[in-house]
Amino acid sequence: xxxxxxxxxxTGVAVREKPLGLRIWNNRGYYLMFLPVFIFVIxxxxxxxxxxRYAFYDYKPVGQPDWVGLEHFSKMFSTSAFWTAFKNTLExxxxxxxxxxxxxxxxxxxxxxxxxxxxxxxxQTVIYLPHFMSWAVVASIFSLLLSPSSTGMVNGWLxxxxxxxxxxxxxxxxxxxxxxxxxxxxxxxxxxxxWGTIIFLATLSGINPELYEAADIDGATRMQKIxxxxxxxxxxxxxxxxxxxxxxxxxxxxxxxxxxxxxxxDVSDVISTYVYRQTFAIALPNYGYSTxxxxxxxxxxxxxxxxxxxxxxxxxxxxxx
Amino acid sequence: xxxxxxxKTFDIVNYIIFIFIGxxxxxxxxxxxxxSLNAVGVYQFxxxxxxxxxxxxxxxxxxxxxxxxxMNSVITTVFGTLLGLVLSTLSGYxxxxxxxxxxxxxxxxxxxxxxFSGGMIPEYLVMKKLHLVNNVWILVFRHGVNxxxxxxxxxxxxxxxxxxxxxxxxDGCSPMGIFFKIVLPLSKAAxxxxxxxxxxxxxxxxxxxxxxxxxxQQVNFQYKLRNMIMDGxxxxxxxxxxxxxxxxxxxxxxxLPFMVLYPxxxxxxxxxxxxxAVKE
Numbered sequence: 282x283x284x285x286x287x288x289x290x291x292t293g294v295a296v297r298e299k300p301l302g303l304r305i306w307n308n309r310g311y312y313l314m315f316l317p318v319f320i321f322v323i324x325x326x327x328x329x330x331x332x333x334r335y336a337f338y339d340y341k342p343v344g345q346p347d348w349v350g351l352e353h354f355s356k357m358f359s360t361s362a363f364w365t366a367f368k369n370t371l372e373x374x375x376x377x378x379x380x381x382x383x384x385x386x387x388x389x390x391x392x393x394x395x396x397x398x399x400x401x402x403x404x405q406t407v408i409y410l411p412h413f414m415s416w417a418v419v420a421s422i423f424s425l426l427l428s429p430s431s432t433g434m435v436n437g438w439l440x441x442x443x444x445x446x447x448x449x450x451x452x453x454x455x456x457x458x459x460x461x462x463x464x465x466x467x468x469x470x471x472x473x474x475x476w477g478t479i480i481f482l483a484t485l486s487g488i489n490p491e492l493y494e495a496a497d498i499d500g501a502t503r504m505q506k507i508x509x510x511x512x513x514x515x516x517x518x519x520x521x522x523x524x525x526x527x528x529x530x531x532x533x534x535x536x537x538x539x540x541x542x543x544x545x546x547d548v549s550d551v552i553s554t555y556v557y558r559q560t561f562a563i564a565l566p567n568y569g570y571s572t573x574x575x576x577x578x579x580x581x582x583x584x585x586x587x588x589x590x591x592x593x594x595x596x597x598x599x600x601x602x
Numbered sequence: 603x604x605x606x607x608x609x610k611t612f613d614i615v616n617y618i619i620f621i622f623i624g625x626x627x628x629x630x631x632x633x634x635x636x637x638s639l640n641a642v643g644v645y646q647f648x649x650x651x652x653x654x655x656x657x658x659x660x661x662x663x664x665x666x667x668x669x670x671x672x673m674n675s676v677i678t679t680v681f682g683t684l685l686g687l688v689l690s691t692l693s694g695y696x697x698x699x700x701x702x703x704x705x706x707x708x709x710x711x712x713x714x715x716x717x718f719s720g721g722m723i724p725e726y727l728v729m730k731k732l733h734l735v736n737n738v739w740i741l742v743f744r745h746g747v748n749x750x751x752x753x754x755x756x757x758x759x760x761x762x763x764x765x766x767x768x769x770x771x772x773d774g775c776s777p778m779g780i781f782f783k784i785v786l787p788l789s790k791a792a793x794x795x796x797x798x799x800x801x802x803x804x805x806x807x808x809x810x811x812x813x814x815x816x817x818x819q820q821v822n823f824q825y826k827l828r829n830m831i832m833d834g835x836x837x838x839x840x841x842x843x844x845x846x847x848x849x850x851x852x853x854x855x856x857x858l859p860f861m862v863l864y865p866x867x868x869x870x871x872x873x874x875x876x877x878x879a880v881k882e
Contacts, residue, residue, distance in 0.1 A: 288701075301703060308702045310777030311695075315708060318693040318752070324732070325747040326715040332724025388623065391616055400617070406865060407624050410631070413860045415806030417828035421853055422630055424832050425637075425846070432846050434633060437645030475627065479872055503612050535809050539828060556722050561813065568723050575721025583717040 336576045340568035353573035363574065365547060366555035373462075373537065373551060374530035377469045382522055384470055385477030390511050392478065393485045394503070405482075408475025416472075420539035423468050427454040456544040465540060465549070477522070484518040485511065520596055528589035528601055531582035552578045634850045643846030657843040658851025670819060671826040672855065678741040678822065679805045679859075685746030686800035687793060694755030695781050700764075712749045722813070729814060738820040741811070745804045751796050758792035759785060795870040802860060827852045 286298045299307075336353055338346035357363050388408070395401045411419065426434045429451035436451030445451060454460045488510065496506045534553035541549035552574065559571040590600045633647055638658050640651035662668045696702070697709055720728075726735070734740040762785060770780045786793070811825040831849045864871075 304703050308699070311699055311702050314692050314777060314781070315696040318689050321689060321747045322711060322715065322749065325743060326719065329720030329724040329728045332720050332727050335723065391619065394616060395620070396613065404620055404624055406868060407627050409868065411627060413802060413864060414857050415808060415824050417808035417824040418853055418856050421828055421831040422634055425849060426630055426633065432643040432645050434645050434647060471627065538809055557813065560723055572721060572723045575723055579719055579721050586717045
């Protein structure tokens with residue numbers, strides 16, 4: 282009965298669907314146009330997936346690799362550095378997500394209250410700025426500002442204010458386990474909070490002005506309007522932003538990679554940086570082992586994407602992409 | 603008169619908070635800019651350099667070890683953006699064809715790569731086979747093939763009314779003809795916005811270079827800069843300039859292209875974000 286399937290054309294007329302072969306032939310131009318994309322995606326994204334088999338082998342650059350089964354995985358689960366990296370990945374990404382989202386929401390709400398359009402636009406331009414600086418640049422800027430040398434601004438100020446004695450050496454913020462995480466979160470807030478406001482400001486500009494007028498008639502104060510009109514309007518967007526970004530928590534790499542160093546591995550090492558070091562920065566890299574850790578990361582990350590996609594469909598009726 | 607007074611206080615506090623936030627963002631940037639033009643390194647925050655010099659910038663232009671990475675960054679950004687735009691418009695256009703058999707399969711092919719990937723080592727081994735290790739062109743290919751941007755472009759194209767396609771088809775226009783004569787001219791904002799996303803991604807990349815490239819002739823400027831400042835890999839005795847001046851001039855050179863263009867392109871950046879997250 283397939284042949285009798287009916288389709289509705291754009292003019293609203295129901296016609297019998299053409300046979301598959303003919304439809305494919307009619308679309309040949311589109312297939313041809315998709316071909317370059319297909320080739321690139323297969324080479325860049327799918328070909329590497331074949332390499333996942335190394336996770337179950339003892340990788341050798343030449344000759345046949347030996348099958349070792351799940352040996353790499355049992356080694357991974359009994360390595361404390363791996364668990365440190367796993368916990369750090371979750372903690373650093375989730376705390377970073379929560380604080381930057383929180384800061385973005387607060388800033389958008391108060392930016393939205395700003396009456397002067399010129400001032401508002403100027404501020405938006407200013408706070409979006411750091412987003413376009415690469416992580417390498419941001420790390421460079423802050424390593425100079427926080428440097429314990431005589432040209433480090435923060436240490437210089439601390440000395441001027443008397444928090445550090447003049448003759449004492451400054452605090453080496455980025456190489457101190459106590460300081461690294463607060464600094465990391467602070468730099469993330471500096472770089473991404475402004476950019477994060479875009480989506481909230483878009484939502485706020487869509488709030489029906491009648492809601493504010495009604496609140497005025499009821500005698501609401503400015504803070505009450507923020508509390509009872511503005512914040513509730515943002516709740517869906519906040520959930521959206523959290524879900525979209527939770528799907529990416531396992532991807533944490535570059536922000537840590539540019540800021541960490543061997544003095545602070547215990548508080549900063551994440552799975553991707555751990556894999557990097559196990560592969561490129563040790564004397565005898567075990568490709569099989571690092572592939573296994575990478576595979577673990579991909580699987581957890583993929584599961585998170587699917588969970589968040591499901592959550593997204595539940596809460597707002599569509600998936601995350 | 604009480605409520606009116608309260609409104610005033612709110613506004614004043616609001617302005618003060620935002621002046622503070624604005625300064626928090628600008629002070630580090632201004633400090634870098636001033637230090638890049640100052641012949642001596644100081645920790646103080648100054649509004650203007652006390653001993654003005656352009657030696658930092660001169661050193662970047664005149665030292666092969668520094669301008670080679672800069673040119674690498676420029677070239678890979680141009681070609682990476684072009685490749686990205688070609689692939690994203692093609693895939694976006696084809697995937698927006700709702701009646702095409704196999705459309706769901708192609709969409710799945712792209713989406714699956716966002717759920718699962720081979721990981722660092724398998725990717726490294728493939729790039730090695732493709733002779734992209736120790737080759738600056740890896741930046742072009744790794745960023746040009748960005749499935750997320752492909753999907754964004756599809757979302758843009760789906761906003762074009764289907765009746766336009768139908769009308770062109772009835773007039774005997776080929777898929778390629780519709781693409782060039784109708785879709786692309788209607789999508790200038792989308793092209794600008796997604797093109798910028800590709801450009802920023804290539805220009806700002808550090809980790810790809812760190813992982814794949816060891817040859818100092820093939821690195822990009824971000825890599826060179828970060829290594830110079832944080833890992834101290836540059837023999838400073840070769841340059842006739844103070845260390846802080848050179849470092850800060852390097853930072854400014856690394857952010858200059860987008861900082862100059864940014865005020866003019868801000869709306870395109872913002873469109874890209876909103877299409878990705880709010881509207882679809």
